[in-house]
Amino acid sequence: MHVIMFDRQSIFIHGAISSLRGLIPELNICGTSQADELWTFLSQSPTATLLLDGNMNHEYCLWLLDELAERYPEARVAVALAQGKPDWVETLVQREVSAIVPRNAPAEMFASVLQMVESGMVCFPKKWLGSPSPVRHDLSCLSERQREVLRLLAEGGSNKEIGRALNISAGTVKAHLETLFRRLEVKNRTQAALIYTRAA
Structure with missing residues (x-):
């Protein structure tokens, strides 16, 4: 390190x-x-x-x-x-x-x-972290698979690692991430992981 x-x-x-x-x-x-x-x-x-x-x-x-x-x-x-x-x-x-x-x-x-x-x-x-906005941080707008992808992302998984864990391609992971970023109104992996952490 x-x-x-x-x-x-x-x-x-x-x-x-x-x-x-x-x-x-x-x-x-x-x-x-x-x-x-x-x-x-x-x-x-x-x-x-x-x-x-x-x-x-x-x-x-x-x-x-x-x-x-x-x-x-x-x-x-x-x-x-x-x-x-x-x-x-x-x-x-x-x-x-x-x-x-x-x-x-x-x-x-x-x-x-x-x-x-x-x-x-x-x-x-x-x-x-401040007060979360209920709309922005509501995970119910995500599919079950997108929530699984988000959980693995919050645990530090790369796209390849998430793909291996869920038995899907890295390209499919990327597509899920793009969709969940849009639905959660975030710009990056860190913001998405924070939303998961706040909601958990």
Whole structure:
């Protein structure tokens, strides 16, 4: 597992690195508070998980996430937040971050979240997700097969893995996903997985 930390506070980076190395023996982790160094690290490990300081300037944070999606689409992002303001959390979800973790969480929680993200799952504190809209989050608009696809997606399954589990082709999975995205009025896998999590 390769993790890159990008944070305003170098003391937070050093403390987190020290703690996480003790909890995840196979962890390859580095950190920086400099953007040019971040891009260098990502160019060396384009599929790494980025642990991002979500309390930096919001415009800069969004620019960074957009650049990351364009330059390194295989990288996953977990965000550390001091406070879960619903509008900011929703904005981060729309940018397809894989996880949000409270900044003051114990190191064990950071380790668990990073391991979940590495395995393709999404992870968000329920209390920070805001109030779900009953229309948008009603799964009754989906067929039984679409609900099965959504459940497997929320568990971190790729299209191929979902197809194998349900004995259907990856193309059929993609068609189901396009339909359920439209019916749930979402734009991406992360938003769909969140709806399933909220409804479960």
